[in-house]
Structures are given as structure tokens and as C-alpha cells.
Amino acid sequence: MSEDMTYLQPTNMRQIRIPGDVIIGGVFPVHAKSGSPDQPCGIIAETRGVHRVEAMLYALDVINSQREFLHGYKLGALILDSCSSPAYALNQSLDFVRDLIGSADLSEYQCRDGSSPKSRQVPRKNIAAVVGGSYSSVTVQVVPILCNDNDK
Numbered sequence: 062m063s064e065d066m067t068y069l070q071p072t073n074m075r076q077i078r079i080p081g082d083v084i085i086g087g088v089f090p091v092h093a094k095s096g097s098p099d100q101p102c103g104i105i106a107e108t109r110g111v112h113r114v115e116a117m118l119y120a121l122d123v124i125n126s127q128r129e130f131l132h133g134y135k136l137g138a139l140i141l142d143s144c145s146s147p148a149y150a151l152n153q154s155l156d157f158v159r160d161l162i163g164s165a166d167l168s169e170y171q172c173r174d175g176s177s178p179k180s181r182q183v184p185r186k187n188i189a190a191v192v193g194g195s196y197s198s199v200t201v202q203v204v205p206i207l208c209n210d211n212d213k
Contacts, residue, residue, distance in 0.1 A: 075102065075144070076156065077114070079121065083139020084159050088150055088193035088203060089113045091142040093095060102144035109195055114140055117192065135179050147202040151193055154203045 075091065092102035098160035105111060121136050139157065143150035191207055194200045 067129070072125075075098060075142035076153070077117075077138065079138040079141040080135075081125075082134040082145060082187065084137045084188045085117075085121070086188055086191035086193075087114065087117050087121075087138060087140040088143050088154060088191060088195075089117075089140065090145040090199075092144045094145040094149075099108055101146055101149040102142065109145075109168050113195070120121065128142075139188070143196075143199050145196065145199075147198045150199040151202040151206070158206055196203065 089110045090106050091114060093100055093104050093106045095103035117138065117140060121138055124130060124136055141150070141153040141156065143153065191203075194203060
């Protein structure tokens with residue numbers, strides 16, 4: 062498995078980020094839906110969720126180990142837990158939008174002292190595709206925010 066993987070699991074975010082030149086997204090039901098309104102995620106859904114995450118991580122490792130295949134580029138990932146809930150998946154998927162927006166292009170600007178401005182924002186990511194969700198109800202919620210650029 063990739064050594065540079067970052068697991069981020071604060072109380073409201075469940076995701077795996079793997080840095081790369083091109084990012085592949087994943088939305089998988091790692092947890093079942095919770096019956097409690099206070100907790101969106103229930104028990105771990107091993108077959109439907111965890112196995113799919115492991116398959117995606119394995120595929121990334123295999124592809125990235127073939128250096129000549131991508132001509133020096135590295136695939137990364139942003140894998141999100143949908144918790145088998147359309148509403149939770151929609152909220153989680155806003156991270157794809159944040160990564161797509163990233164930082165503003167500051168190349169046209171110059172500071173009064175002649176130096177270039179520095180952005181505090183995260184650089185824009187190249188998200189090429191998103192795999193998932195496992196349920197059509199999740200996909201119906203997530204697709205409209207991910208396909209927003211196609212309307213232009």
C-alpha cells in the first residue's frame with residue numbers, strides 16, 4: 062500500500078487522500094447508514110465498502126508501480142465514505158468541488174513591491190474521474206455537483 066497515504070477522520074469527515082498529479086475520486090459505502098440522526102454512519106460495511114476501497118488502492122498501486130505507463134505522472138486519490146446515505150454522500154462530495162476549485166490563479170497580479178502574491182489556498186487538483194457510488198440514490202445526489210462544469 063502507498064506510504065504517503067493520509068487518513069483524515071475527524072468526527073465529520075471520513076476520507077483517504079493520496080497525493081498525485083492526477084486524482085481519481087471514489088465514493089464508497091464503508092459504513093452502513095446509521096439509525097440515529099446524531100450519527101450519520103453506522104457499522105462497517107466490509108463487503109460493499111471496505112473491499113471496494115481496497116480494490117481501488119490496489120489498482121492505484123499497480124498503475125503507479127508501472128512508471129512508463131503514465132510517463133512519469135502519478136495517480137492519486139480522494140476516497141470518501143458515503144455511509145450508505147445520499148445526504149451524507151452529497152456533503153462529503155463537496156470536497157471534490159473544493160479540490161477542483163483550489164486556489165485562484167494569481168499570475169496576473171503583482172504586489173506593490175514588485176513581488177508575486179502568495180496564495181494561502183491549497184493548489185487546484187486535477188480530478189480526472191470519480192468512481193461510485195454504490196447505490197443509485199447516492200449517485201443521483203452526487204453527480205449534479207460534480208458535473209456542474211459541463212453546463213457551460
